[in-house]
Amino acid sequence: MAEQIITNQAESTARITAERYISTEYMLRERESVWSKVWLLAGLSQDVAEPGDFFVFDLEPESIIVSRSEAGDLKAFYNVCQHRGARLLTTDRGCMESYTCPYHAWRFRNDGTLDHVPDTDRFSQGTPVDKLSLKELRITDWAGMIWVCMDPDAPSLEEFLGPIQAMVEPYRPEDMRLLEDQTVHLDCNWKAVFDNFGELYHVEHIHPQHELIFDCPTAVNELFDLGHTRVLIDGFTVNSRLPIPEEVPPTMWAQMDVLGMDRDDYKGRVLDVRRDVQIKKREQGPSLGYNYDKLTDAQLSDIVQYNVFPNSILVLQPEEFWILRTRPHATDPNKCYWDKLSLRMPPSKEVADSGNISFNLDQDSLPENWERPEHDEFTQDDIIAGDKTMTITIDQDIHFIRDVQKGMHSRGFNEAWLNDDEARVQHFHDWMDRYMA
Ligand code: FES
Numbered sequence: 265m266a267e268q269i270i271t272n273q274a275e276s277t278a279r280i281t282a283e284r285y286i287s288t289e290y291m292l293r294e295r296e297s298v299w300s301k302v303w304l305l306a307g308l309s310q311d312v313a314e315p316g317d318f319f320v321f322d323l324e325p326e327s328i329i330v331s332r333s334e335a336g337d338l339k340a341f342y343n344v345c346q347h348r349g350a351r352l353l354t355t356d357r358g359c360m361e362s363y364t365c366p367y368h369a370w371r372f373r374n375d376g377t378l379d380h381v382p383d384t385d386r387f388s389q390g391t392p393v394d395k396l397s398l399k400e401l402r403i404t405d406w407a408g409m410i411w412v413c414m415d416p417d418a419p420s421l422e423e424f425l426g427p428i429q430a431m432v433e434p435y436r437p438e439d440m441r442l443l444e445d446q447t448v449h450l451d452c453n454w455k456a457v458f459d460n461f462g463e464l465y466h467v468e469h470i471h472p473q474h475e476l477i478f479d480c481p482t483a484v485n486e487l488f489d490l491g492h493t494r495v496l497i498d499g500f501t502v503n504s505r506l507p508i509p510e511e512v513p514p515t516m517w518a519q520m521d522v523l524g525m526d527r528d529d530y531k532g533r534v535l536d537v538r539r540d541v542q543i544k545k546r547e548q549g550p551s552l553g554y555n556y557d558k559l560t561d562a563q564l565s566d567i568v569q570y571n572v573f574p575n576s577i578l579v580l581q582p583e584e585f586w587i588l589r590t591r592p593h594a595t596d597p598n599k600c601y602w603d604k605l606s607l608r609m610p611p612s613k614e615v616a617d618s619g620n621i622s623f624n625l626d627q628d629s630l631p632e633n634w635e636r637p638e639h640d641e642f643t644q645d646d647i648i649a650g651d652k653t654m655t656i657t658i659d660q661d662i663h664f665i666r667d668v669q670k671g672m673h674s675r676g677f678n679e680a681w682l683n684d685d686e687a688r689v690q691h692f693h694d695w696m697d698r699y700m701a
């Protein structure tokens with residue numbers, strides 16, 4: 265079992281040089297040493313709830329089918345036909361009893377077994393039907409998320425995640441509904457964007473809006489075994505380094521209104537809002553349709569982010585859950601994919617029926633309105649042009665990230681020199697080095 269390490273000091277063994285962001289040779293070694301050795305967040309359990317449901321998780325150059333078989337078993341297969349290696353599925357999601365290869369029409373059941381080949385009498389070495397199957401990999405369903413692992417000898421997901429499982433479960437992510445499913449193509453290495461989400465040092469400089477809702481300078485970094493980290497950030501407060509405003513900032517008004525808190529009562533005592541939000545949520549949770557029983561007071565007001573090695577980020581609040589994930593490009597270390605899945609906790613049915621929707625300002629998450637959103641895929645330029653958004657904060661990050669990747673190619677850059685607040689970045693790279701060794 266992985267041990268919990270509560271510290272904000274990384275071991276600082278890894279030298280974070282440009283090579284790891286730009287070298288093709290390094291990228292190829294990552295496939296052998298990292299991607300094929302760890303558990304990876306493939307997608308959501310709600311997408312494979314019923315027999316026949318499937319989705320495709322691309323981790324280039326691999327593509328993986330996650331399926332719920334007719335018998336109700338959860339399966340993961342490499343998305344490759346056992347005839348001559350064609351990609352079997354080219355759609356990213358759906359519901360089918362079997363998968364027919366587009367090349368010569370071999371057909372596999374959704375449990376992976378081969379059930380039909382054309383011209384079966386023309387195989388003088390014997391028919392492959394019921395002899396061949398899709399190649400399976402390990403799969404586990406935890407907290408509403410599907411995890412896969414290519415390594416048959418790797419420890420279980422439970423061992424891999426260690427203490428993180430028990431920390432995430434009180435948020436009940438499995439009860440939340442997907443409201444938005446986005447992917448942007450970025451012109452940077454997958455680790456460059458993951459690093460960006462491993463530190464808050466940049467927040468004061470590129471996300472000025474955060475100073476009126478979070479207190480990033482007092483955030484607590486925690487480093488866990490196997491390269492995972494988390495950061496705890498106080499919410500419903502302001503940046504404690506800056507002058508405390510006299511009035512409650514507008515960023516807090518909507519939720520305070522829902523909780524029946526009068527912002528005029530907090531004139532001159534803005535720092536009391538956080539504590540009172542906790543009290544009000546505790547008092548009013550049931551009547552607002554939310555079950556906060558398993559959450560601590562701090563969890564009612566604050567935000568917590570888990571960076572799960574090597575490429576997934578879970579951002580949790582009581583009513584909202586984001587999954588951020590980076591995936592490598594098949595051939596170019598200067599490119600990657602960045603996914604954002606936004607989920608929301610629907611209110612209890614009684615409260616939803618009464619029309620008292622409270623935090624769920626988005627009516628789409630109500631059970632009767634909910635439909636699985638389409639996957640939206642776009643480029644970094646679409647974000648820079650303002651045609652697409654992944655929230656203002658992530659858009660701001662995306663504006664910067666391509667220039668960081670450009671810098672990695674300069675003769676003038678040798679290696680990173682990190683601040684203590686970037687301990688999570690250091691810890692991630694320390695573990696990259698361990699896997700790569
Ligand atoms: S490669 Fe799939 S049927 Fe030939």
Ligand SMILES: [Fe+2]
Nearest residue numbers: 460471657661
């Ligand atoms: Fe950022």
